[in-house]
Structure formats: structure tokens, C-alpha cells
Amino acid sequence: MASTYVSDLVNFIISHGAPLVFLAIALESLGAPLPGETMLIAVGAAVGVRGADIVFWFFVASAGAFLGDNVGYLLGRRFGRLAIARLGARFGLTDERLDGFEQTFNRYGPFIVVVARFVVPLRQLNGLIAGSMHMTWWHFALANAVGAALWVGVWLFVSSRFTALLRHLDRLHGVGIAAMVLAAVAISILVVFGIRHARKSRGATGRRA
Numbered sequence: 001m002a003s004t005y006v007s008d009l010v011n012f013i014i015s016h017g018a019p020l021v022f023l024a025i026a027l028e029s030l031g032a033p034l035p036g037e038t039m040l041i042a043v044g045a046a047v048g049v050r051g052a053d054i055v056f057w058f059f060v061a062s063a064g065a066f067l068g069d070n071v072g073y074l075l076g077r078r079f080g081r082l083a084i085a086r087l088g089a090r091f092g093l094t095d096e097r098l099d100g101f102e103q104t105f106n107r108y109g110p111f112i113v114v115v116a117r118f119v120v121p122l123r124q125l126n127g128l129i130a131g132s133m134h135m136t137w138w139h140f141a142l143a144n145a146v147g148a149a150l151w152v153g154v155w156l157f158v159s160s161r162f163t164a165l166l167r168h169l170d171r172l173h174g175v176g177i178a179a180m181v182l183a184a185v186a187i188s189i190l191v192v193f194g195i196r197h198a199r200k201s202r203g204a205t206g207r208r209a
Helices: 002-016 018-030 036-050 054-079 081-091 095-116 122-132 137-169 175-208
Strands: none
Touching (some): 095 122, 122 137
16 A cells, blocks of 8 residues: 555656646745755655656756745845844844854855755755845856755755665565655655754754853
């Protein structure tokens, strides 16, 4: 039964999921609390199981990420710090933290835009912060495109390759397919949460020091 549900989900993602993936990634990049990385992992696992065109999904997700960040950039240019303060409060971004981040951003803006793609909540606030500081748009757009491509590419490639490897190792039908998809998604998600937990632990240690 579980294998049927997983197989149906995989078929739905590959056949009809592109608009949903595009919209979800765009909204997450704009600041919505959506599981962008988890979605990329699920898509990558589906691609690995069905042998679908990973390049197509790369462009779908990258376009969504690029669009979401650029909308955030425009909002930042228009509404500035007020917009950042309202959205940032949801992620614990206080005025003191924002002041420190602004000073760093003024020096390393393009590099931060690229790296922020891999860091929550910076990914959701990336465009807003860049726009509020009046970073030149084409500088932001270029750095944003690079960051989005790297972020999407890493998660799609890792999850799809891992699932494809399991598919080659296990030729079982039914339960075998379900196990491959679920294992790929579970392991990838554990890696994500492990990285986040390590960051929080380092942050807590730094505050105590």
C-alpha cells in the first residue's frame, strides 16, 4: 500500500508538479515559511526513481528562487528596513543582529547573497536586505542567480543521484521503490537538520562565552 502511494506521488510530481515547485520555491525565497530544501529533495528523489530530466527541474526551481528573491529585492528597495523588521521578527532577527549584518553586508554583499542561499533565515530575507541597502540591482541579480543555481543544483543532484544509486542496487518492485524514495528523502532531511542543529549549537556556545 505504501509503495502505491509513493509511486503515485512520484508520478504526480514528475507529470504535474512543475508549477507547484516553481511557486513554492519562489514564495519561500520571498520569505514564506515553506520547506524549500525538503521540496528539492523530494523532487530530486522522484527524478532519480523515474530517470526524469534533471535539467528541466533545475531550471524550474532556479527560476522560482531567482524570481522570489528579486521580488524581495524590490520590496526592500521600496519599504526598506520596515519590511525587514516585520518579516525578520518571525525568525528572531533583532535590530542588534540586523545592524551587525548590515555592516558586514556593505563590505561583502555579493558573496553574502550567494552564501545566504544555504542559510535559514538569510535565504528568506536575502532580497529584502539587499534591496533595503540599495545594492546595485545587476550585482544582486548576478549573485542571486549564482546562489540559486548552486542551492538548487546541490540538493537536486545529491538526492537524485542517491536515489538512482539505490534503484540500481535494488531491483525490487513495490516496496523496494517506496523504500528507495523514503530513504533518500529521510537521509537528506537528516543532513539538513543536522547542519542547522550544529549552527544553533555554535551560536548558543558563542552567546554563553
